[in-house]
Amino acid sequence: MQMYDMPDERGHFGQFGGTFVAETLVEALEKLRLMYEKYRHDPEFLAEFAYDLKHFVGRPSPIYFAERWTNKVGGAQIYLKREDLNHTGAHKINNTIGQALLAKRMGKPRVIAETGAGQHGVATATIAARLGLECVVYMGSEDVKRQAPNVFRMKLLGATVVPVESGSKTLKDALNEAMRDWVTNVSNTFYIIGTVAGPHPYPMMVRDFQSVIGTEAKQQMMEMIGRQPDAIIACVGGGSNAMGIFYPYIDVPNVRLIGVEAAGHGLETGMHAAPLTANSPVGVLHGNRTYLMQDADGNIIETHSISAGLDYPGVGPEHAWLKDIKRAEYVAITDDEAMAAFHNLCRTEGIIPALESSHALAHAEKMAKTMRKDEIILVNLSGRGDKDINTVAKLSNITL
Amino acid sequence: MSRIQTVFSSLKANNKKALIPYITAGDPHPKHTVSILHTLVASGADMIELGIPFSDPMADGPVIQRASERALKHKVGLKIVLEMVQEFRQKDTKTPIILMGYANPIEAMGMEKFTQAAKAAGVDGVLTVDYPPEECKDFIAGLQVNGMDSIFLLSPTSDAARVDLIVNQASGFLYYVSLKGVTGAANLDIDEVKARVAGIRTKTDLPIGVGFGVKDAATAKKVAAIADAVVVGSRMVVAIEQSNEDNLLSNISQLMQELRTAIDA
Numbered sequence: 264m265q266m267y268d269m270p271d272e273r274g275h276f277g278q279f280g281g282t283f284v285a286e287t288l289v290e291a292l293e294k295l296r297l298m299y300e301k302y303r304h305d306p307e308f309l310a311e312f313a314y315d316l317k318h319f320v321g322r323p324s325p326i327y328f329a330e331r332w333t334n335k336v337g338g339a340q341i342y343l344k345r346e347d348l349n350h351t352g353a354h355k356i357n358n359t360i361g362q363a364l365l366a367k368r369m370g371k372p373r374v375i376a377e378t379g380a381g382q383h384g385v386a387t388a389t390i391a392a393r394l395g396l397e398c399v400v401y402m403g404s405e406d407v408k409r410q411a412p413n414v415f416r417m418k419l420l421g422a423t424v425v426p427v428e429s430g431s432k433t434l435k436d437a438l439n440e441a442m443r444d445w446v447t448n449v450s451n452t453f454y455i456i457g458t459v460a461g462p463h464p465y466p467m468m469v470r471d472f473q474s475v476i477g478t479e480a481k482q483q484m485m486e487m488i489g490r491q492p493d494a495i496i497a498c499v500g501g502g503s504n505a506m507g508i509f510y511p512y513i514d515v516p517n518v519r520l521i522g523v524e525a526a527g528h529g530l531e532t533g534m535h536a537a538p539l540t541a542n543s544p545v546g547v548l549h550g551n552r553t554y555l556m557q558d559a560d561g562n563i564i565e566t567h568s569i570s571a572g573l574d575y576p577g578v579g580p581e582h583a584w585l586k587d588i589k590r591a592e593y594v595a596i597t598d599d600e601a602m603a604a605f606h607n608l609c610r611t612e613g614i615i616p617a618l619e620s621s622h623a624l625a626h627a628e629k630m631a632k633t634m635r636k637d638e639i640i641l642v643n644l645s646g647r648g649d650k651d652i653n654t655v656a657k658l659s660n661i662t663l
Numbered sequence: 664m665s666r667i668q669t670v671f672s673s674l675k676a677n678n679k680k681a682l683i684p685y686i687t688a689g690d691p692h693p694k695h696t697v698s699i700l701h702t703l704v705a706s707g708a709d710m711i712e713l714g715i716p717f718s719d720p721m722a723d724g725p726v727i728q729r730a731s732e733r734a735l736k737h738k739v740g741l742k743i744v745l746e747m748v749q750e751f752r753q754k755d756t757k758t759p760i761i762l763m764g765y766a767n768p769i770e771a772m773g774m775e776k777f778t779q780a781a782k783a784a785g786v787d788g789v790l791t792v793d794y795p796p797e798e799c800k801d802f803i804a805g806l807q808v809n810g811m812d813s814i815f816l817l818s819p820t821s822d823a824a825r826v827d828l829i830v831n832q833a834s835g836f837l838y839y840v841s842l843k844g845v846t847g848a849a850n851l852d853i854d855e856v857k858a859r860v861a862g863i864r865t866k867t868d869l870p871i872g873v874g875f876g877v878k879d880a881a882t883a884k885k886v887a888a889i890a891d892a893v894v895v896g897s898r899m900v901v902a903i904e905q906s907n908e909d910n911l912l913s914n915i916s917q918l919m920q921e922l923r924t925a926i927d928a
Contacts, residue, residue: 273797281798282795282797282798283766283793283794283795283798284721284793284795285721285722285792285793285816285818286795286815286816286817286818286821286825286829286840287722287816287818287820287840287843287844289795289818289820289821289825290818290820290821290822290825291820429725429728429732430718430719430728430732435719436719439719439720439721442721443721443722443724443844443845446722446843446844446845447843447844447845447848448843449820449843450843544771545770546766546767546770546771547765547766547767547770547793548719548767549719549721550793555767557767557771558740559740559771560738560740560741560742560768560771561717561740561741561767561768561769561770561771561772562716562717562718562735562740562767562768563718563719563767564718
């Protein structure tokens, strides 16, 4: 069998990916590409990365058999990859450490980041504090209002949070603004992108840094049950946690890879954030070609999801590719379905999941019911839900 | 000879430099765009850069972002922009129109459909900000087949190999971005621009336009002394933004005349 070997040298996954940026950014991306090529297999760099993942993040994150939940759902056995137990509460920290170590090697004293829910912003502010780097985080002004605790966390960590007032004032606009900052301050600034999107080499680099999730899982599943799962389920906004767990499994036969997008109010309402499941057209945004939610004129349309981390109109180009070659399947879960799964996990397992991850959990419930009791599902529990308690309380008409 | 080439060679013969104003189509309202285009020509524009509104203009500063937002409120998409060019062409067959925008609206229309429709409307050149030459070979070919120029940006960070690559793909003219940043950003360093433009000239005979930081007549004059064309974008959009329906055209005209005078002096 031919080994999976994507992307090509210029970051293309078939027709997807690439480097669609203004000339003003080309040189910075080229330098980054060369720098990453130099260090991605460098033993010293990898050792430093591994050390931080172990001692600062607390890896490996465990795999946990959710037995009570499995019994309640009835069907396949559901295991959870506990990225929620990482320092800062989500998988995002894996990638920020990798990129910050590169920034240090490139001699950049300043890092910038975009954030939606604030998890990537917090993870960036965290590693910036640890390495003594100046940190500026761009965040849509709508998200600043919705995610006040994370804004405060970033400030505690010494970061400057810049509310973005342009466009829809959410994640995509924060990304635009971070790009504008980078173009302007390119000589002293490293842009830490939080997901497997953006221009090459970001989708590949973020995937590589996150693939520690799948690499660990492969070994842990063998140790725990002596075999690999029948299906792996992960939520997909930009898609970094999903790529992180999928990637080491792409060449493993008979493991279904299932990405779960946000169906919001329902795909039929148009108010969702599910470009893959809704068969959105292919387009160019944020430096890469991918499936994109857009109107007939090619303008990006507003997305909807209960979870700010999935509220993105595009999707990482490698997911677009995996969909087209049929190696991964993509489905969507509504706000209501995600909320139900959120509560189920809280009550049966004593784990408060992030709303993003709750989409993956909800699909696991659906799927498990159709499977035999000796079959295995592994869900990437990408983050914990402490950040979401205000949102959940508000939905339940509770004032905290 | 294309309209763009014709304009540059006639300016050169008269020892003059090109003034290229930028406006966003549909800003402040689609009903004004064609009159603004004619006003720009009447007050001294040699060619015009017409912006295609886009929801996510990553390379633009706040001024041009707001122009896009105003136009999109009136649902001005690429199809309407081409209709505007067509209407402009009914009265003006000489002034080159260069469309400037982002890849996604063009891809949404379809590359082939776009190049044919743009040609039919009377477009002379296209600058797609987020299409570096290595990602848009088919597009360049499509423009060429339809007799339109591919305008590319060169930036202060483009190294020698990059400049070689771009000058070989570009036609019409080259657009040198005078500073590290987005449109309408801080002041440009004229000495640095001068050195860079001189460097580019050793590699190509194409005319070189300079833009991204031309904030006033004084800067325009300095740029005109070293480049073949001066592109004025954000400053023009500010004039539009600060006008009302009654003084819109006269304000544009006044700014244009100031720039023209400075450049010709």
